[in-house]
Amino acid sequence: MDLQFLYSLIVAVFTGGLAGYLGSLMITKRMALVGDALGHVALPGVALALVLGFNPSWGALPALAIGIFLIWLFEIRTKLPMEALTGIVFTASVAIAFLFLPEEKISTALIGDISQIGFWDMLISIILCSIIFLVLRKIFSKMILISLSEDLARAEKVKVEKYNFLYLVCIAITVALGIKITGSLLMGALVITPAAAARNLSRNLYQYSYGALIIGIISCISGVLIFKILGLPTGPFVILTATLIFLISLIFKRK
């Protein structure tokens, strides 16, 4: 087995699992489209990384940090709804990216490419995914409590602002990691679709969150395998596998 393929597979397993797990929280918090928006906010960084020839995930991170900071700043300054400001920032990001994104790199930026992964890229991805997963697992029940009733959470001495901030950082890093696999355009689906499928099939939080994690992994493995065997692009097939599982989940949906 060639090493490149193994690296891709490992990165896909870790990133897919993390994105699925995070997604179960994002749907509960009604933030399903945030992953989508942030995928676009990351685009200038992704474009820069592709021009300079390094891993798009590492370009995405600073772009996301700047984007999120701007949204936060505009919100304080204008008091406009957060979603309007996010809309402004993410479309502007796309516009900026297309100023210097070379034509032959457009598809990589938009739908991802996991075929070129080095050892260090893999190692850093594994470490980041593991840390973020552990942080999410730690804050998971508090985040659900906050989404049920913020008053109740605060009465239980949950530091809501601190948890929301940690959660946002986790989202940003997960989006940056996922962009390598599915690109800016499809990143949103990597967090939403596996979690939505798992939600249809589960009775409790444990089944829901770990179900989403497993479906995320299956989808990503399937994408990488299809690329290896048929030579078709990974990103779209990751998402299509997840979508297929979602459709199947509708049949078994628990009442």
Next chain:
Amino acid sequence: MPENLILKVRNLNVKLGGERVLENLGFDLREKEILIILGPNGAGKSVLLRTLLGLTSFNGEINWRKDIHVGYVPEEFTVSKNLPLSVKEFFNFKKADSLEISQSLEWIGMKASKKFLGKKLGTLSSGQLRRTLIAWALVDEPDVILLDEPMVGIDIHGRETIYDSLVKLWQKKNQSIILVSHEIGEVCKKADKILALNKRKLFYGLPTKVITPQNLAKIYGSSISL
């Protein structure tokens, strides 16, 4: 603070959106005391509880005894039907073990069957959800419990058992209770003190002394008796 004093409130003023909703309130809560807060709808009762919990900004003085553990049952609590969160997992948020869960559910008159614990929180009836929420507030044995209209959505018989359970529990443990209600009734007989308010204090004191037709007219606008 005197030893058995748990909460001291003085000159409490709260404004919401420029409007004064609480004016110059003052009262005390001691150990093992049941304080009932009465008042018509919109009198600021829920705001008062939220302010005591530190959820609203205020002017004046709210002094809790140090390291006090407060349990809270909010008036509004709804759960989406399709949220996969089981009753047991809801209790696990408080790191409660099976014994503690079944004990607290029994306190408010429910059986902690395996089937019930496995149910989705969002599929419980409103009465069951209310009771579960009260049990959730009780499960880690707080020193004080703040209940905001805990009987909303519970039938008369259910109310009695919940009141009885609260009183029984209160006799066993040493906790204090602050209970908000918009109606007078059985509950007032069990209180140590009654605070009636409509933005400002209407009356405050022992139920036998303050529940008079004249005073009740202050709350409800016409003369009624218990």
